[in-house]
Amino acid sequence: MSASSDTRPPVTHPTPAASAPSVGYQGEPGAFSELALRRWFGGSARAVPLPDFETVLARVRSGEVDFAILPVENTLAGSVAAACDAFLRAEVDVAGEVVEPIRHQLLALPGTPPSALRRVSSHPVALDQCRAFLARHPHMRVVTGSDTAGAARAVAEGGDPAAAAIASEGAGERYGLEVIARDIHDRPDNQTRFWVLRSWGAPMAAPQPGVSHSMLVFETRNEPGALARVLRELAEAGLNLKALTARPAEEPWHYRFIAEVEGDLTSGRGAVAIASATPHMVRSRVVGPWTVRGPGGADGVAAPHADAAGCRRAIDAVDRALVRLLAQRRDLATRTQSLRTGGGDLLRDPAREAEVLRHAAAEARAVGLPEESVRQLFWRVIETCHPAVSEAPPVT
Template structure:
């Protein structure tokens, strides 16, 4: 759904002040000549785009260090705005001060709370320096320039230093060198034409499930059975107290084929479903389908750290398998009870044969050894088959 080449040059709303990272993201996507509209809060960005005060909005939704930017995502979901693209920007935090100020003389450093959370090591090494949260990184830089106090600094970008006449005392203060933020480019749905076929499509799916065991698993299986990958899944507060909606990014176009079939099944088992997209994934963030050894990794992360992270991911998969196995056993007991209720109690050999045959077909499709997979499923079926009363 890219409208990146539209003319005349649009104006883009973003949260923060001129020189903020969101401002830079807008210029990355639309070009340096774009007009940008600073907004105080994320909801103000969504409101500006909805009312026509801006043609597009730039919303940060995820950071590699701080994680999800929940308020920005909530601001999007409160509207009917469409996602037309995403931008990934490296975040390089600099220590900005008045000309002539020194690090030894600093008592306070201001920045956005997310930026402060990305520079914890810097503050840990300076326990006497106070971190002060303000509404924006560039706004912190402007305040330093306006206050004129050499004991006050800001964490912001080098662009903000140039804009507000400050000195860069230190660069790259973020806890990891690969610190990056992902932004959604949003616009009213009536500005979006039919999206062409996308080389690397993504779709945002927001759904609510019933409050019952296995409800979330049903939705996830609807995607998994069709080979649809979820690159992101999180929960956000629902519209009623103590209710939640799940936000999933699916790395697929859900308008046809397996994507459309998966989405249709999701609609049958979820209470509500909202879809935004498809939109093109930011170039370079989705590695091609190749072996794990070929997938690029950050150079500054030691191999043993990467190994530990990989093993933790394997542990997460193992835990998910156990949970799924428990749910399968529960469903098998329920199926057995229903067969007894219908007067057809006992084991259904035909059903077991179909399960094993289907497991082999899925294994072949995924390039897995059919015989070994069927053997695993035979053991799973045996484990989940309720013992007969004697």
């Protein structure tokens, strides 16, 4: 069987949208997909909430909405399988990519004490990002829902003081809920990648600055090393593989692969790589190139906030993350002590402490911070996180 490519309309040049675009997303107002939508399109876009990924893609394919936004991968939970499967079944293109920081809050009716909560609901992917918090609160029964904002709305409408939801702070504000526990996700760098989608041949929004990515969607021949040969062609062309997702194909025990790379697969060395890989594939489709926009900026670096209040909120978020990291460091130090001493006396390790201070000074030098100040700060960190200090009773 010879390799074949999916038929598609000619690629059109990007043109600015004539008016504010309509953008479909899965979930209800206040969902993280809506936040990602606003980050990419700004406040002028008309957000269209839809019940599921299939409907989202059907609407953009038919032209009922100009664009769609789809969550495809999270730094904690991994690939969003249902979204990837819906994309593979749809005839749509990727017009852009946006990375949205995900900050999960435990929301409940105003005035609810944490001890009163007996049930917590959210989207399964969101619940998966908060495993440690949920493990520490086994008295709360976990209930899965269709999306985070929908779970928040259900808590608000239900009026049950024992019910809580995991969603964004914005969803809590929208539905009149109170934050009972803040930033409960397992890691402070929790983020989700969203693809901005358009129908084949539709004009793109105004191009955004940033890194260019492309995608190869393909099935390999049923022969040893076929996948390795395709990936080797991409590597030899100097194309950095950013993500590789495998999803079941129509035939049992066969798979479709989504290979995302930095660069353009439609021209130059990218096109040569695709031509060289074609004998090892039974079908393929090239998508892109598109722009990647990181959290607050095109290169993944947070952009400056527009006002002092926004800067202070960002500082508060960093401070909360620092405290959580200190607690994590304390736990690791305690575990290390136990492994070193067999649970006996708490001993200091001067050589290890000196090594930590050297590394901290080197990191400070690399990012332009004063070495001596950072060295002194890390000495206090070592003191604070040492088990002998951590286990002492609090000062009253």
